[in-house]
Amino acid sequence: MLSRTYNRIAFKIEEAEYEDYLERIVALGLEMKAGRTRVVGEANSIYFYDVDNHLFELHTGTLVERLREYKKK
Template structure:
């Protein structure tokens, strides 16, 4: 498994872990919840 470096984060945004599987599909594992992320992005508008 190859772990990728993180992308630049928005202040207050939870971390993510990016990696490719053996079939070269990119996966992203999020910390926090979807609602937390959506609220953060909505508050930025």
């Protein structure tokens, strides 16, 4: 088994697609990883492992949006 790290492949999804992707990942029985603590307004992420132990992230926001929220703090 490969060791697990936080190295991941991330994809942007639309907020409206979040629940659909979450349901599909659960239905496939893929192992999910708890997300990190979020800043309010930072958007949402789903973290999951594929069968080869690669970590993927589906994120509803952009880097620009994330940095804007951090700047407010």
